[in-house]
């Protein structure tokens with residue numbers, strides 16, 4: 702099957718710091734792909750490169766058949782690349798529903814009237830319908846994470862990029878969020894999920910990629926990859942000796 706998204710030897714440096722190093726990555730249609738790696742390994746930068754927030758120094762990025770390497774973020778978004786951010790930054794004085802409307806209009810180029818029904822449906826799917834008219838600044842952490850997910854969904858992504866969305870939640874809250882992400886994936890959206898809460902990640906993803914020093918260290922079956930001595934040592938700091 703042709704990949705939905707493909708990074709081809711993508712590199713990015715900040716001064717002398719090589720953050721992304723000849724990275725190759727593929728996401729297939731309807732796939733749930735997990736990404737782990739130590740702090741500072743370049744995971745969020747990889748997302749920034751995919752969305753166009755950051756331009757690579759070298760390499761190419763394809764979405765479907767299209768080379769999107771030079772495309773601005775809003776065009777990539779309209780083609781179907783949606784993302785959540787590690788630290789949610791909702792418009793705090795606007796209601797939850799208004800936050801979604803902004804995401805939907807920006808992400809799809811449709812009018813408010815055209816996106817209203819979809820936004821209501823997304824609020825329902827993400828468990829936020831009872832909070833629709835609440836200012837986003839008054840939401841709990843879990844609700845903010847849900848809003849971050851909802852805002853990404855409002856852009857109608859074919860590829861949904863989730864950046865550490867489970868961080869800081871209690872175990873029960875994490876399980877609630879996992880159920881929502883599973884449902885989004887089951888409905889056909891391909892997902893790349895960067896996550897330090899590994900048990901949550903492994904309960905959803907079908908393939909796992911490990912990034913270290915901006916390059917791919919390993920990839921494959923999630924349990925096999927996570928349990929490999931190399932990954933345990935480098936990612937968890939546990940020596941195989």
Ligand SMILES: Nc1ncnc2c1ncn2[C@@H]1O[C@H](COP(=O)(O)OP(=O)(O)OP(=O)(O)O)[C@@H](O)[C@H]1O
Pocket residue numbers: 715720738739740741742743744745746747
């Ligand atoms: N705009 C920038 N300017 C300079 N350095 C940057 C910039 N963006 C990221 N970096 C550096 O690049 C490295 C990789 O950062 P990145 O956020 O991609 O890592 P990460 O794997 O997502 O880390 P974490 O798991 O802690 O979120 C870090 O050393 C970071 O300080």
